Amino acid sequence: MRTILYIIQKEFLQVFRNKSMLPIIFVVPIVQLIILVNAATYEMKHIRVSVVDLDLSGTSRKLISKFQGSPFYQIQNTSFSYREAEDEMKRGNADMILQIQDGFEKKLLTEGRAKIQFVINAINGQSAGLINAYSTMILLDYNREMLFENSTPAMMAGIKSIQTDYSYWYNPKLNYKTYMVPGILVLLITIIALLLSGMNIVREKEIGTIEQINVTPINKIQFIAGKLTPFWIIALFELAFGLSIGKLLFNIPMEGSLWLIFLSASVYLFVILSFGLLISTITQTQQQSMLVSFFFMVVFILMSGLFTSIESMPLWAQNLDRLNPLMYFIKIMRMVLLKGSGFADISRYFWSLVIYACCIVSLAIWRYRKVA
Amino acid sequence: MKRFRGFVIKEFYHIFRDYRTLLILFGMPAIQLMLFGYVLTNEIKDAKIAICDPSKDVVTRKISDKILSSGYFILERNLSTVAEIEPVFRQGDVKLALVYEPGFAGKLEKTGMARIQIIGDASDPNTANMLVNYASGIISNYLASANSGKAPLQIIPEVRMMYNGELKGVYMFIPGLMAMLLMLISALMTSLSITKEKEMGTMELLLVSPIRPSQIIIGKVFPYVFLAFIDACIILVLGNLIFGMPILGSIFLLLLESFLYICMALSLGILISTITNSQQVAMLLSLVALMLPTILLSGFIFPVENMPMILQVFCHIMPPKYYITIIKSIMLQGNGIEYVWRETIILAGFTAFFLALSIKKFNIRLA
Numbered sequence: 001m002r003t004i005l006y007i008i009q010k011e012f013l014q015v016f017r018n019k020s021m022l023p024i025i026f027v028v029p030i031v032q033l034i035i036l037v038n039a040a041t042y043e044m045k046h047i048r049v050s051v052v053d054l055d056l057s058g059t060s061r062k063l064i065s066k067f068q069g070s071p072f073y074q075i076q077n078t079s080f081s082y083r084e085a086e087d088e089m090k091r092g093n094a095d096m097i098l099q100i101q102d103g104f105e106k107k108l109l110t111e112g113r114a115k116i117q118f119v120i121n122a123i124n125g126q127s128a129g130l131i132n133a134y135s136t137m138i139l140l141d142y143n144r145e146m147l148f149e150n151s152t153p154a155m156m157a158g159i160k161s162i163q164t165d166y167s168y169w170y171n172p173k174l175n176y177k178t179y180m181v182p183g184i185l186v187l188l189i190t191i192i193a194l195l196l197s198g199m200n201i202v203r204e205k206e207i208g209t210i211e212q213i214n215v216t217p218i219n220k221i222q223f224i225a226g227k228l229t230p231f232w233i234i235a236l237f238e239l240a241f242g243l244s245i246g247k248l249l250f251n252i253p254m255e256g257s258l259w260l261i262f263l264s265a266s267v268y269l270f271v272i273l274s275f276g277l278l279i280s281t282i283t284q285t286q287q288q289s290m291l292v293s294f295f296f297m298v299v300f301i302l303m304s305g306l307f308t309s310i311e312s313m314p315l316w317a318q319n320l321d322r323l324n325p326l327m328y329f330i331k332i333m334r335m336v337l338l339k340g341s342g343f344a345d346i347s348r349y350f351w352s353l354v355i356y357a358c359c360i361v362s363l364a365i366w367r368y369r370k371v372a
Numbered sequence: 373m374k375r376f377r378g379f380v381i382k383e384f385y386h387i388f389r390d391y392r393t394l395l396i397l398f399g400m401p402a403i404q405l406m407l408f409g410y411v412l413t414n415e416i417k418d419a420k421i422a423i424c425d426p427s428k429d430v431v432t433r434k435i436s437d438k439i440l441s442s443g444y445f446i447l448e449r450n451l452s453t454v455a456e457i458e459p460v461f462r463q464g465d466v467k468l469a470l471v472y473e474p475g476f477a478g479k480l481e482k483t484g485m486a487r488i489q490i491i492g493d494a495s496d497p498n499t500a501n502m503l504v505n506y507a508s509g510i511i512s513n514y515l516a517s518a519n520s521g522k523a524p525l526q527i528i529p530e531v532r533m534m535y536n537g538e539l540k541g542v543y544m545f546i547p548g549l550m551a552m553l554l555m556l557i558s559a560l561m562t563s564l565s566i567t568k569e570k571e572m573g574t575m576e577l578l579l580v581s582p583i584r585p586s587q588i589i590i591g592k593v594f595p596y597v598f599l600a601f602i603d604a605c606i607i608l609v610l611g612n613l614i615f616g617m618p619i620l621g622s623i624f625l626l627l628l629e630s631f632l633y634i635c636m637a638l639s640l641g642i643l644i645s646t647i648t649n650s651q652q653v654a655m656l657l658s659l660v661a662l663m664l665p666t667i668l669l670s671g672f673i674f675p676v677e678n679m680p681m682i683l684q685v686f687c688h689i690m691p692p693k694y695y696i697t698i699i700k701s702i703m704l705q706g707n708g709i710e711y712v713w714r715e716t717i718i719l720a721g722f723t724a725f726f727l728a729l730s731i732k733k734f735n736i737r738l739a
Contacts, residue, residue: 024656035686039668039679046677063527086604089534097676112463113526122533122739123543123704127675132531133505143527148652162480162515163487164508168494168501169461176497195659199652206572283392286651287564290395294556294659298400302407307673309499311467317411331464341462 007226033070057105197276548672558637566645585687
């Protein structure tokens with residue numbers, strides 16, 4: 001036991017002596033948390049519209065002012081030629097062109113229906129879908145208002161309507177930040193833990209100090225425990241720090257028990273640290289170890305459901321995702337923090353992490369050899 | 373010149389001997405392309421819903437059928453009371469609950485009006501928003517077909533999606549992936565390779581050799597220009613062949629801009645290596661300070677226009693943003709240099725700035 005304590009002490013000394021490591025470990029993630037959480041939003045705010053109104057009638061003007069009045073839209077410019085509007089879009093100054101043909105109002109009143117055009121810049125398919133949905137919604141609203149102003153009860157007879165009420169539980173204002181904070185926290189502690197542990201033993205190999213440790217009476221388990229504990233403590237501390245920042249700055253809800261969060265986090269970090277250790281036993285240089293960790297990290301992060309939902313992945317990918325520790329922990333964090341799920345609700349994910357941890361740590365210990 | 377060539381050859385040996393690194397450098401673009409192309413979508417498909425239908429009449433059944441046959445939803449559970457929604461949501465599978473009011477068809481017939489409540493699990497606000505929109509869209513469609521021909525004064529929107537008619541995600545991720553991987557190879561790998569010489573002590577040997585410091589630096593980055601270029605070509609070719617990513621503009625211009633971006637990233641890598649002494653610090657610095665912003669602040673995943681004002685300012689000092697804008701403009705809109713000259717000048721400016729700074733910081737003497 002004393003031996004382990006000495007190794008831990010040595011590792012802590014090494015981390016804290018390195019003047020540029022400390023800010024990287026503590027300050028950068030917090031700055032990133034603040035920046036990234038604000039950046040990660042799918043909400044559309046300022047949709048820039050280029051208007052081509054060739055009709056210039058009362059109806060078309062009212063419709064345009066409807067768009068102008070919406071907080072989501074911003075009329076960028078008005079012109080009388082479609083070509084000009086399209087050029088604006090090419091330059092990247094407009095997201096959408098709203099075109100109203102000549103004779104729109106007349107056609108609407110005489111034939112009972114008329115068309116207008118939405119031309120949407122769809123390079124970002126998802127935004128384009130949202131712009132389309134918002135615009136159609138505004139148009140439908142306007143249409144309904146117009147209908148009530150201009151029609152008689154006789155015209156309305158026989159028309160049925162279904163009123164749909166929406167409610168959004170756990171996050172009634174659809175605040176995307178509260179969803180992102182737990183996920184990005186997981187991301188940050190993962191990066192720190194995986195990189196620190198992944199590069200640690202390789203560094204000793206590269207510098208040559210591993211030889212000195214190999215000739216000491218420290219055995220495998222002591223060595224690994226001594227190596228991992230400091231990072232485990234640093235990462236847990238960072239999680240606590242990040243959670244407080246999340247609470248103070250973003251006011252994220254903490255519905256469930258924090259004990260549950262930290263219990264799962266300890267198991268999760270165990271998985272990640274052992275994974276880093278495993279990487280450092282199979283690589284020779286820090287550059288290699290970094291690339292291998294980076295590679296796995298990118299795959300894990302992208303498939304973790306942080307940015308895209310797991311449910312929309314194909315089935316084979318969802319099955320493959322069972323091997324992704326990030327997926328389990330992000331689920332746990334979100335469920336416990338946002339919905340207040342208890343141990344029974346998350347037990348499936350929790351035990352998966354425990355099994356994962358056991359497998360990977362035995363693999364790492366087995367792979368680690370006390371020979372250079 | 374001969375000395376310089378010898379030095380470059382040494383660097384190539386270093387790289388090619390390390391087959392693990394090479395494997396990852398060339399395997400990464402391919403695997404990431406596959407991931408983005410086949411796995412990561414935000415499309416809603418087979419989202420699990422729960423339905424609470426106390427009236428169970430013809431109309432509610434028809435609406436439920438419509439919703440379930442849309443391909444977006446599958447029925448996970450039938451609920452008998454509203455109180456069951458909470459525990460079902462907590463377990464985490466069901467994303468949406470649909471509640472009909474009792475006596476639905478009767479009310480619709482008599483008063484011309486009936487109510488449906490749609491409840492989304494908004495702990496994932498994005499998905500919840502989309503699901504609620506889809507569900508209410510299906511209900512409106514049902515209503516429109518039930519009322520067809522009776523409503524006067526209809527304005528019909530005609531929607532045209534420019535540049536990307538099928539709303540493919542590939543148009544977003546290929547430019548982003550290029551920006552990310554080129555940055556990784558160029559900035560990260562060079563900074564590591566230079567700090568490695570420092571850490572191992574071999575930098576000293578290089579500095580006392582007759583090779584000039586500028587030759588050392590150029591010789592160091594040269595192989596990575598080459599590797600980065602190959603990676604860029606792999607992405608472009610695979611993207612074009614497998615995912616149908618078009619290249620409407622000039623390929624020559626595209627490669628030229630990519631070259632400029634690679635130079636920018638390399639000079640950034642050099643800058644990082646001049647201010648750090650250990651690989652660990654260089655790596656964490658490039659990874660934490662470069663990679664995440666490259667992914668998140670460049671418009672790769674989240675559009676820049678939606679971010680808060682202060683962050684948009686940040687985005688404007690992120691070089692990848694300009695590169696992504698340029699290649700999207702060239703590949704998808706077929707624009708020429710007259711549309712992207714401003715971004716090109718900015719990228720060139722970044723390169724000059726980083727280079728000047730690293731020359732100023734470069735120390736021929738080691739501590």
